Amino acid sequence: MTILDGKKISNQIKDEITAEVDKMRERGEKVPHLAAVLVGNDGASLTYVGSKVKSCERVGFESTLVKLPNTTSELELLNKIEELNNDEDIDGFIVQLPLPDQIDEQKVLMAVDPDKDVDGFHPMNFGKMALDMSTFIPATPFGILELLERYGVETKGKHTVVIGRSHIVGRPMSILMGRKGFPGNSTVTLTHSHTKNITQITSQADIIITALGSPNFLKAEMVKDDAVIIDVGITRVPDEDRPKGYRITGDVDFENVSKKASFITPVPGGVGPMTIAMLLKNTLLARERHRNKTEL
Amino acid sequence: MTILDGKKISNQIKDEITAEVDKMRERGEKVPHLAAVLVGNDGASLTYVGSKVKSCERVGFESTLVKLPNTTSELELLNKIEELNNDEDIDGFIVQLPLPDQIDEQKVLMAVDPDKDVDGFHPMNFGKMALDMSTFIPATPFGILELLERYGVETKGKHTVVIGRSHIVGRPMSILMGRKGFPGNSTVTLTHSHTKNITQITSQADIIITALGSPNFLKAEMVKDDAVIIDVGITRVPDEDRPKGYRITGDVDFENVSKKASFITPVPGGVGPMTIAMLLKNTLLARERHRNKTEL
Numbered sequence: 001m002t003i004l005d006g007k008k009i010s011n012q013i014k015d016e017i018t019a020e021v022d023k024m025r026e027r028g029e030k031v032p033h034l035a036a037v038l039v040g041n042d043g044a045s046l047t048y049v050g051s052k053v054k055s056c057e058r059v060g061f062e063s064t065l066v067k068l069p070n071t072t073s074e075l076e077l078l079n080k081i082e083e084l085n086n087d088e089d090i091d092g093f094i095v096q097l098p099l100p101d102q103i104d105e106q107k108v109l110m111a112v113d114p115d116k117d118v119d120g121f122h123p124m125n126f127g128k129m130a131l132d133m134s135t136f137i138p139a140t141p142f143g144i145l146e147l148l149e150r151y152g153v154e155t156k157g158k159h160t161v162v163i164g165r166s167h168i169v170g171r172p173m174s175i176l177m178g179r180k181g182f183p184g185n186s187t188v189t190l191t192h193s194h195t196k197n198i199t200q201i202t203s204q205a206d207i208i209i210t211a212l213g214s215p216n217f218l219k220a221e222m223v224k225d226d227a228v229i230i231d232v233g234i235t236r237v238p239d240e241d242r243p244k245g246y247r248i249t250g251d252v253d254f255e256n257v258s259k260k261a262s263f264i265t266p267v268p269g270g271v272g273p274m275t276i277a278m279l280l281k282n283t284l285l286a287r288e289r290h291r292n293k294t295e296l
Numbered sequence: 297m298t299i300l301d302g303k304k305i306s307n308q309i310k311d312e313i314t315a316e317v318d319k320m321r322e323r324g325e326k327v328p329h330l331a332a333v334l335v336g337n338d339g340a341s342l343t344y345v346g347s348k349v350k351s352c353e354r355v356g357f358e359s360t361l362v363k364l365p366n367t368t369s370e371l372e373l374l375n376k377i378e379e380l381n382n383d384e385d386i387d388g389f390i391v392q393l394p395l396p397d398q399i400d401e402q403k404v405l406m407a408v409d410p411d412k413d414v415d416g417f418h419p420m421n422f423g424k425m426a427l428d429m430s431t432f433i434p435a436t437p438f439g440i441l442e443l444l445e446r447y448g449v450e451t452k453g454k455h456t457v458v459i460g461r462s463h464i465v466g467r468p469m470s471i472l473m474g475r476k477g478f479p480g481n482s483t484v485t486l487t488h489s490h491t492k493n494i495t496q497i498t499s500q501a502d503i504i505i506t507a508l509g510s511p512n513f514l515k516a517e518m519v520k521d522d523a524v525i526i527d528v529g530i531t532r533v534p535d536e537d538r539p540k541g542y543r544i545t546g547d548v549d550f551e552n553v554s555k556k557a558s559f560i561t562p563v564p565g566g567v568g569p570m571t572i573a574m575l576l577k578n579t580l581l582a583r584e585r586h587r588n589k590t591e592l
Contacts, residue, residue: 011501059436064474066481106429122423123419123420123421123423123426124419124420124422124423124427125419125423126422126423126426126427127418127419127420127422127424127425127426128423129423129424130419130422130423130426130471131419131422131463132463133402133419156490157490157491157492158304167427167428171426171427171474172488174470174474174484175426175467175471178461178470178486178488185488185490186490187485187486187488187490187491188485188486188491189483189484189485189486190470190474190483190484190485191483192474192481192483194452194453194481194482194483195483196453196483201483219540245567258363267372286524293360
């Protein structure tokens, strides 16, 4: 059994990006600049945005954190996005979700310039992804592809089962695993809340990608021998023995499933760290595209 | 066993559209106007475009056929598309595929104004579809949804297996059947040329949608009792007994599979006629959107 070590691989990727940025600096070029918009004071969101900004520093990117109060109106947020769209210095930006109730999330995501949409959430980018065109792939699915690639996990002709059909993980993942190329060329089954006989389906899978947010959902008896297990679940489970009062738990009963798996991601330290690394990679990509555009 | 009668349903839909157009005319409004661009003299393409134009007449739409020579350059075609994008009188248009070798198909599809893209092939529309937003759904998948809906075929919690991952049928179909709502909420497996053990997979399916173009591929022993069978295959098989020298054959061994199926589409007369009906429906939709936009 091999652990798919997201922490290690994400550090490798960050080192590679750092080296790229160093070269940019040496050539006297502008370095990538990522902005993050945070509306309100949600604890988890603060943590996520905080580590995104910190990661920018780690690789030598410029970063800007735009903090807006919880009472921000939709129009105010849209105006801020328009400003970021037009700011030549910003290569890419993200709007941290979820947003307060008074703001229509879809309207906001639609307002982001697709060329700066490093989260890959804009329908234009999502459609390009689904139609095999080059684009920004959403960070979490992109991170999973990268893990599979760097560990040389065979995906062609394998049966991949994706659990959960969210816009940011399950659905794009199901599309990506069935595309041509590597990683890809899998037979893909997408399951969700209406799926019956889930155990029958997961038991046939060569690769299982679970993004449910339901701690210890995937048990050993649901998995066949030598399956590849990717756990995208991140749930805070109360735990008095931990200093923060909780621990992070995935969708997989790691202790027992890992005994059967050929490859498996731990939680934490698997998919999680990859997500930020791929956001940085998308930002680097955005910078390169903007440079090429300006040169044309 | 019930035949999913695409010919009958498509005529119903055309009657419904005709009634809508009549109302538009009575109110003194502009009626929908579809344009079709045909490059070259491919026999099948001529037939397809011809029946699209004829269908426009049938429902009272205006139509324009733009015929360009086989030697048309990419730039000439892009200029023609720009012209159609800017023509206020045209509500929607299609570019008949395939295009001659000197023209990059992707570049052409990207040039179509998404608001006039009644084929639903533009990444913006494809992405909206995949993200559950309202948009133009590609005509063939849209036609299949409509058939399932009008015959009240239950899809929720069913296992749908899609065979073939083309951009215009297999991939969008796999996405649509897994979306929320009806028809949808299926557990969906997308299979393709790299899929192993296809029989094992189809044998478990409640609904099979095959879009391979491989005559009589799906045999009775690959199908479980009471399965729903949707045949998107259209292959011309040489047949001296027919006046045209060929007959149209689907992917399904209809004679034997129909004995086990609960619902099944014939070929011809199943999905085929639905495709044109849904193109008309998309054009009507485009007209309504343009009117609402102008009124705003």
